[in-house]
Amino acid sequence: IDVRGRPFHKAVNWSDEVVRPRARFVTSQKPAALILEGLQLEDEGVYRCRVDFKKSPTRNFQVNLTVI
Known part of the structure; x- marks a missing residue:
């Protein structure tokens, strides 16, 4: 989500086109x-x-999703 230049409740979500219809943050x-x-x-x-x-410094996280 991106809140740069806007209030938090007007944040913009970004997601890949493949998961966009099924993903929410x-x-x-x-x-x-x-x-x-x-x-x-x-x-x-x-x-x-x-x-x-x-x-504060930027933080990056990675999660590996395995579908079984």
């Missing part, structure tokens, strides 16, 4: 979570999350 819970609905074998892979802060 939930920030109302802690920790925030990426929810994928209707999981498919093709969804398997590495998902990346980048968090930029105003006064």
